[in-house]
Amino acid sequence: MNEVVQRLLPGPVVTDGAWGTELQLAGLGAGDCTDAWNVQHPDRVEVVARAYVDAGSHVILTNTFGANRLQLARHGLAREVAAINRAGVAISRRAAGTSAAVFASLGPTGRLLGMGQTTESELREVYSEQARALAEAGADALVLETFADLDELRPAIAAAKEMEMTVVASMVFDSGARHDRTMMGTTPERAAEAMAEAGADVIGANCGRGSSGYVAVCQRMRQTVEHPLWIKPNAGLPELIDGKTIYRTSAADFVHDVLDIVAAGASFVGGCCGTNPGYLGAVAMALRDRRANR
Numbered sequence: 001m002n003e004v005v006q007r008l009l010p011g012p013v014v015t016d017g018a019w020g021t022e023l024q025l026a027g028l029g030a031g032d033c034t035d036a037w038n039v040q041h042p043d044r045v046e047v048v049a050r051a052y053v054d055a056g057s058h059v060i061l062t063n064t065f066g067a068n069r070l071q072l073a074r075h076g077l078a079r080e081v082a083a084i085n086r087a088g089v090a091i092s093r094r095a096a097g098t099s100a101a102v103f104a105s106l107g108p109t110g111r112l113l114g115m116g117q118t119t120e121s122e123l124r125e126v127y128s129e130q131a132r133a134l135a136e137a138g139a140d141a142l143v144l145e146t147f148a149d150l151d152e153l154r155p156a157i158a159a160a161k162e163m164e165m166t167v168v169a170s171m172v173f174d175s176g177a178r179h180d181r182t183m184m185g186t187t188p189e190r191a192a193e194a195m196a197e198a199g200a201d202v203i204g205a206n207c208g209r210g211s212s213g214y215v216a217v218c219q220r221m222r223q224t225v226e227h228p229l230w231i232k233p234n235a236g237l238p239e240l241i242d243g244k245t246i247y248r249t250s251a252a253d254f255v256h257d258v259l260d261i262v263a264a265g266a267s268f269v270g271g272c273c274g275t276n277p278g279y280l281g282a283v284a285m286a287l288r289d290r291r292a293n294r
């Protein structure tokens with residue numbers, strides 16, 4: 001683990017909330033390429049990054065979640081991997097200044113290895129390309145987030161470790177009768193073990209089915225590995241009501257659950273889909289109060 005990350009530990013460290021939903025409010029259309037906005041509308045992306053820094057985030061991510069060759073190819077941008085990732089780190093760095101660290105985001109390719117839609121060597125190459133661009137642009141760490149499939153995550157971790165970067169690996173638990181498994185049926189215990197074996201420095205869970213379910217996910221990971229934990233739940237599943245997308249989990253309920261998640265042993269906390277700078281500001285304030293009352 002590098003010095004920047006070590007200085008943040010043991011935490012709790014407030015990370016950021018959702019970017020996609022914030023960029024939609026700034027005008028991103030349904031079919032638009034979110035990551036391409038780093039070069040098309042860097043100013044609007046920076047507004048989102050800055051809002052999280054102002055809310056009290058000490059780690060912000062980058063708008064590079066889908067900036068791998070396979071995802072960018074859907075928009076005819078497969079050759080723009082380096083430019084889009086470099087711009088993403090530069091934007092977050094400008095917004096972070098000296099107040100926050102910049103952890104770069106990498107998401108899934110959208111292809112399933114088990115269905116023969118990609119190969120392990122292709123995944124390795126795709127993540128090497130993106131991880132290299134993010135590392136060379138000066139990110140403080142790499143965050144492999146929202147993964148549902150260990151078979152995709154393992155080559156991604158290997159590619160990220162090759163850059164000698166601190167690697168956060170985070171999976172989504174939203175399936176099974178109790179919503180405590182990945183889409184592929186993996187439990188938090190098995191996921192944590194596998195991520196540790198693959199070489200991740202920080203292990204976690206993000207997105208999901210709202211913040212309340214991730215208290216137990218955090219506890220179960222804590223009982224399985226000694227690594228620092230990274231937990232960023234969403235604000236519930238999006239629901240379409242009167243043509244508007246809403247998320248059921250209120251900021252107050254979210255903060256309540258995040259405090260339980262910290263008590264369960266998480267070092268890094270933040271939000272995923274449906275959370276915004278308001279949610280994260282409330283989390284930052286609650287953690288300050290908690291420290292003051294000790």
Ligand SMILES: [Zn+2]
Pocket residue numbers: 206207208234272273
């Ligand atoms: Zn999410």
